[in-house]
Amino acid sequence: MLAKRIIPCLDVRDGRVVKGTNFEGLRDLADPVDLARFYNDSGADELVFYDITASAEGRGLFTDILRRVASEIFIPLTVGGGIRTLEDFDRVLKCGADKVSVNSGAIADPSIIAAAAKRYGDQCVVLSMDVKRVDGQFRLFAKGGREDTGIDAMEWAVRGVGDGAGEIVLNSIDTDGVKGGFDLEMLDELVRRVSVPIIASGGAGNMEHFAELFTHPGVDAGLAASIFHTKQVDIRELKRFLRGRGVEMRL
Amino acid sequence: MTAIVDYGVGNLFSLQSSLRSLSLETEVTGDAERLRAAERIILPGVGAFGNARARLDGAGLVPVLLEEAERKPLLGICLGMQLLFERSFEYGECPGLGLIPGEVAFLGEDLGDKTLKIPHMGWNSLEILRDDPLFKYFKNGEYVYYVHSFYARGCREDTLGISRYGDVCVTGAVRRGNVWGAQFHPEKSGGAGLRLLRAFAEL
Numbered sequence: 001m002l003a004k005r006i007i008p009c010l011d012v013r014d015g016r017v018v019k020g021t022n023f024e025g026l027r028d029l030a031d032p033v034d035l036a037r038f039y040n041d042s043g044a045d046e047l048v049f050y051d052i053t054a055s056a057e058g059r060g061l062f063t064d065i066l067r068r069v070a071s072e073i074f075i076p077l078t079v080g081g082g083i084r085t086l087e088d089f090d091r092v093l094k095c096g097a098d099k100v101s102v103n104s105g106a107i108a109d110p111s112i113i114a115a116a117a118k119r120y121g122d123q124c125v126v127l128s129m130d131v132k133r134v135d136g137q138f139r140l141f142a143k144g145g146r147e148d149t150g151i152d153a154m155e156w157a158v159r160g161v162g163d164g165a166g167e168i169v170l171n172s173i174d175t176d177g178v179k180g181g182f183d184l185e186m187l188d189e190l191v192r193r194v195s196v197p198i199i200a201s202g203g204a205g206n207m208e209h210f211a212e213l214f215t216h217p218g219v220d221a222g223l224a225a226s227i228f229h230t231k232q233v234d235i236r237e238l239k240r241f242l243r244g245r246g247v248e249m250r251l
Numbered sequence: 252m253t254a255i256v257d258y259g260v261g262n263l264f265s266l267q268s269s270l271r272s273l274s275l276e277t278e279v280t281g282d283a284e285r286l287r288a289a290e291r292i293i294l295p296g297v298g299a300f301g302n303a304r305a306r307l308d309g310a311g312l313v314p315v316l317l318e319e320a321e322r323k324p325l326l327g328i329c330l331g332m333q334l335l336f337e338r339s340f341e342y343g344e345c346p347g348l349g350l351i352p353g354e355v356a357f358l359g360e361d362l363g364d365k366t367l368k369i370p371h372m373g374w375n376s377l378e379i380l381r382d383d384p385l386f387k388y389f390k391n392g393e394y395v396y397y398v399h400s401f402y403a404r405g406c407r408e409d410t411l412g413i414s415r416y417g418d419v420c421v422t423g424a425v426r427r428g429n430v431w432g433a434q435f436h437p438e439k440s441g442g443a444g445l446r447l448l449r450a451f452a453e454l
């Protein structure tokens with residue numbers, strides 16, 4: 001059977017990984033290429049890169065980094081951040097990305113999902129959503145979680161999958177940064193609504209949170225950033241721990 | 252030199268990089284003469300079967316591949332492996348290269364457990380059924396990375412390894428004579444995948 005996936009996420013701005021990094025023994029801890037290599041060596045199942053630069057110069061640096069990572073790291077790479085057009089898909093795929101994640105770009109123009117799925121295949125299109133509870137509803141947020149779109153997040157997910165999104169990253173704004181565990185209630189609702197792989201994001205604080213996450217069989221992967229970057233949780237140790245708890249893991 | 256067949260299907264960046272990381276001389280080419288000159292050939296591919304077949308035909312590469320497959324190692328990867336079979340049923344029936352007996356069918360059709368997701372995407376363990384030089388550096392049960400919705404069936408006697416998905420034994424690796432196939436992506440399967448490619452390069 002398929003192993004559950006553990007995915008570190010690297011937010012890159014102006015060629016550097018942002019969010020606290022606290023590694024020892026690595027030359028440059030905020031260098032995305034070094035960090036990617038480190039994660040590859042410690043058993044990460046996939047890497048996610050978010051380009052959070054706004055400038056054209058920063059974007060150029062990002063594609064250069066991506067190309068360097070993709071030429072030496074041979075696990076799946078997902079890229080997101082600032083993806084709005086098919087040209088954006090093309091640019092990162094040519095640099096070695098395997099999957100491209102769209103978020104605000106799909107909110108601004110939902111037809112990008114169908115167009116990209118048709119050109120590159122469903123498996124290539126990842127719908128990333130930032131979701132928060134508002135008035136008892138799971139509400140879709142845009143612009144990095146700053147703007148309430150008024151859209152029902154679960155309906156948005158169903159529509160995205162219908163248009164060809166092959167995977168969903170669900171980031172719960174309610175649990176993000178709290179380190180109190182993943183948003184299992186929100187994830188369960190999404191599992192009920194769609195049949196594509198679901199990546200849980202937001203809220204991981206310790207190994208137990210991942211064990212808890214994977215007792216929900218519809219969830220395929222757990223994504224986190226700072227707890228891995230700060231080495232609060234070591235991926236290899238986490239995967240051994242999870243296998244010990246009966247979760248299928250690639251070791 | 253290892254030739255990677257370029258027929259406009261899919262992204263060859265990772266495959267090329269992975270071979271380069273093994274210090275292998277590679278050439279991405281759609282030129283029949285270069286394929287004839289190569290020591291071994293890799294046939295990659297992603298996307299839909301019918302489109303890939305049409306592009307191979309359009310590039311005039313089918314006769315070359317059939318001839319060269321008798322003389323040197325040929326490895327089909329993902330859709331490239333599916334093309335090795337007699338036919339596929341993706342968007343209607345379409346003939347393959349017929350180098351390996353068997354057919355390519357929708358995985359969902361054979362899955363008893365309808366809650367299982369399609370595509371079969373992620374890391375799955377490859378169980379070796381038959382030892383082969385391709386597995387020279389590969390350990391039974393290692394995980395490899397799959398992304399596909401169709402799979403090869405009716406090819407049991409040529410199957411080298413399988414991965415279990417629900418009640419289906421997904422054909423993971425095949426071999427018939429000089430022709431090998433991997434449904435998974437060795438170039439995305441970490442160290443285990445690189446070791447398979449190294450073994451192929453030593454054939």
